[in-house]
Amino acid sequence: MAKTAGSVPIAVLYLYLVSLIVTARLLPLHPYLSSQEKRISNVFDTSKYGILQLQNGLALTPQMGWNSWNFFACNINESLIKETADALVSTGLARLGYVYVNIDDCWSNFARNSEGQLTPDPKAFPSGIKALADYVHGKGLKLGIYSDAGVFTCQVRPGSLFHENDDAALFASWGVDYLKYDNCFNLGIPPKERYPPMRDALNATGRTIFYSLCEWGVDDPALWAGKVGNSWRTTNDINDTWASMTEIADLNDKWAAYAGPGGWNDPDMLEVGNGGMTFQEYRSHFSIWALMKAPLLIGCDVRNMTAETFAILSNPEVIAVNQDPLGVQGRKVQISGPDGCLQVWAGPLSGHRMAVVLWNRCSEAATITAEWPALGLESSIRASIRDLWKHEIVSVNKAASFSARVEPHGCEMYILAPDSDNVGVSHSDV
Numbered sequence: 215m216a217k218t219a220g221s222v223p224i225a226v227l228y229l230y231l232v233s234l235i236v237t238a239r240l241l242p243l244h245p246y247l248s249s250q251e252k253r254i255s256n257v258f259d260t261s262k263y264g265i266l267q268l269q270n271g272l273a274l275t276p277q278m279g280w281n282s283w284n285f286f287a288c289n290i291n292e293s294l295i296k297e298t299a300d301a302l303v304s305t306g307l308a309r310l311g312y313v314y315v316n317i318d319d320c321w322s323n324f325a326r327n328s329e330g331q332l333t334p335d336p337k338a339f340p341s342g343i344k345a346l347a348d349y350v351h352g353k354g355l356k357l358g359i360y361s362d363a364g365v366f367t368c369q370v371r372p373g374s375l376f377h378e379n380d381d382a383a384l385f386a387s388w389g390v391d392y393l394k395y396d397n398c399f400n401l402g403i404p405p406k407e408r409y410p411p412m413r414d415a416l417n418a419t420g421r422t423i424f425y426s427l428c429e430w431g432v433d434d435p436a437l438w439a440g441k442v443g444n445s446w447r448t449t450n451d452i453n454d455t456w457a458s459m460t461e462i463a464d465l466n467d468k469w470a471a472y473a474g475p476g477g478w479n480d481p482d483m484l485e486v487g488n489g490g491m492t493f494q495e496y497r498s499h500f501s502i503w504a505l506m507k508a509p510l511l512i513g514c515d516v517r518n519m520t521a522e523t524f525a526i527l528s529n530p531e532v533i534a535v536n537q538d539p540l541g542v543q544g545r546k547v548q549i550s551g552p553d554g555c556l557q558v559w560a561g562p563l564s565g566h567r568m569a570v571v572l573w574n575r576c577s578e579a580a581t582i583t584a585e586w587p588a589l590g591l592e593s594s595i596r597a598s599i600r601d602l603w604k605h606e607i608v609s610v611n612k613a614a615s616f617s618a619r620v621e622p623h624g625c626e627m628y629i630l631a632p633d634s635d636n637v638g639v640s641h642s643d644v
Contacts, residue, residue: 257545257547257560257588257589257590258542258545258560258561258562258590259470259471260471260474260542262471262472262474267440267474267475267476267477268413268425268440268441268442268443268444268476268477269476270417270422270425270444270476271422272422272424272444272476273424273444273445273475273476273477273478274475274476274539274541275475275507275536275537275538275539275541276445276478276507276508276509276510276536276537277314277392277424277426277444277445277478277509277510277511278310278311278312278313278314278509278510278511278533278536278537279302279312279313279314279315279316279355279356279358279392279510279511279512280298280302280312280314280315280316280511280512280513280516281316281318281358281394281483281511281512281513282294282295282298282316282317282318283318283319283483283513284452284454284483284484284485284488284513284514285488285513285514285515286515287319287320288319288320288369290317290318290320290321290338291337291338291339292338292339292340292341292345292346295315295317295346295350296346296349296350297517298315298516298517299315299349299350299353299355300353301516301517302315302353302355302516303353303354303355305516305519305524305528306528307512307516307527307528308353308354308355310528310530310533311510311533311537312510312512312527313354313355313356314355314356314357314358314391314392314424314511315350315355315356315357315358316357316358316359316360316392316394316511317357317358317359317360318360318394319360319367319368319369319371319396320335320338320367320369320371321334321335321338321339321343321359321360321371322334322335322367322371322372323335323336323371323372324370324371324372325372326372326377330377330380331380331384332361332372332374332377332381332384342388343357343359343388343390344387344388344389347388347389347390347391348389351389356391356392357389357390357391357392358390358391358392358393358394358424358426359385359388359390359392359393359394360393360394360395360396361373361374361381361385361393361394361395361396361412362374362375362395362396362397362398362399363375363395363396363397363400363405363408363409363412363429364396364397364398364399364400364401364408365399365400365401366398366399367396367398367399368396368398368399370399373396373398373399374395374412375400375401375403375408378411378412378414378415379415379418381412381415382412382415382416382418382419382423383415383418383419385416385419385423386416386419386420386421386423389421390421390423391422391423391424392423392424392426393412393416393423393424393425393426394426394428395409395412395425395426395427395428395443396428397428397429397430397432404433405427405429405432405433405435406433406438409427409429409439409442409443410442412425413425413442413443424444424445425442425443425444426443426444426445426446426480426509427439427442427443427445427446427447427480428447428480429446429447430447430449430450430451431447431448431449431450431465434469435447435448436448436469436472436473436479437472439477440472440476440477443477444476444477444478445477445478445479445480445509446477446478446479446480447480447481447482448465448466448468448469448479448480448481449462449465449466449481449482450462451482452481452482452483452485453485453490454485454488454489454490454491455490455491456491456495456623459485459491459495459498459499460575462481462482463481463502463503463506464546465481466479466480466481466506466508467506467545467546470506470543470544470545471543473507473541473542473543474541474542474543475539475541478507478508478509478543479506479507479508479543480508480509481503481506481508483509483511483512483513484499484500484503484510484511484512484513484514484527485499485513485514486499486500486512486513486514486523486526486527487512487513487514487515487519487520487523487526487527488513488514492623493522493526494621494622494623494624494625495623495624496522496523496526497526497603497624497625498573498623498624498625500526500527500529500532501532501571501573501602501625501627502559502571502573502625503536504532504533504535504536504627505535505536505544505559505560505561505569505571505627506543506544506545506559507536507541507542507543507544507561508536510533510536512527529602529603531600531602531605531629532602532603532627535561535563535569535602535627535629538563538564538569539564540562540563540564542561542562542563543561544559544560544561544569544571545559545560545561546558546559547559547560547588547589547590548584548585548588550582551576551580552576555574555575555576556573556574556575556576556580556582557572557573557574557575557582558570558571558572558573558582558584558585558588558589559571559573560584560588560589563629565631566631566632567629567630567631568589568591568597568629568630568631569627569628569629569630570584570589570627570628570629570630571625571626571627571628572584572618572620572625572626572627572628573620573624573625574620574621574622574623574624574625575623576622577622577623578622579619579620579621579622580619580620580622581617581618581619581620582617582618582620582626583615583616583617584615584616584617585614585615586613586614586615589630593613593614594613594614595613595632596611596612596613596632596633597612597613597630597631597632597633598610598611598612598630598631598632598633599612599616599628599629599630600628600629600631601626601627601628602627602628602629603626603627608628610633611633612630616628
């Protein structure tokens, strides 16, 4: 710190400007009371940000794509994968960033071949995985595959435990770009011992392969997996219900300080479009996942989407929040109402901006107010407010707080920006 009195104003100005980017590092923190009456310090704690992340050049932003499990489970074959790749391109979803086409469990035979290698199910994948990867790559997309850090996968196909080098080399030879690595039949060996060998094996292939750890959050992977993979599951499996989605969002929120470019908390894949939730609930699901910098992996049949499903998954402004290069995970910052069901979630973005979600988890419509102090902002700061679902600026020169009426189980999502930066911004500029 400079010792001369004349340097103080410059230092103060510098701190103020930087604080607009990642507010909680520099602005006074404003604790709030949770339903358990415990004080929550650090609105946007980024103390772990960037410390652990694996440096393999991948996952500078959260991964986007599609995964077969949530809708199809074991009912998969190479025609489905090709048609899905075609649909991602023809619908424009690929242009929005959904580039990984990930095959989940059940792609392989129930036993290794005589040479000890994994082999594709000949009925479901008669052309083999290499030919499928070539097809997907020809569409400008990337192919993902699935294995398990156990002796079997969850659907009792051969796992990769003790076969890491051979399996990684095989995946690389096929042109695989992504590995989801599950946690079933693990012999009781701690995850910290089972997951690094596959990291080393993938790196040894010379092919750049995204490494997605799926150990269900059982051993708090946010604390250690950044040195191992590019994303790590922080929760058990999601299912297509409001109760599951909200519970998982809360569990993932705990680990917000550990996410950042190169490694992301993973609260599991999207259920949007699978039929178990309402339009409002799915829009909340997508908004919160985007704010949390969660992987955006579509879990529905993209060949047969409704217009509502497509409208949610294709919102470029919400996607841009997820893919923002600052890479700070948004989190829950303010709660009120019965059992804390009226919530404000928020997170800083690049360009002196902040994303804010007003989330109504109550059973009736309600007005939710976001207070500037809960966002880590001084009450005197004035901002323009852009609605990311209406695609328009809804307020300018706003200070201290803002409010909106929110439907039950619905949300509204906004970007706050200094007026001079946001007034007149167009849809394509965000």
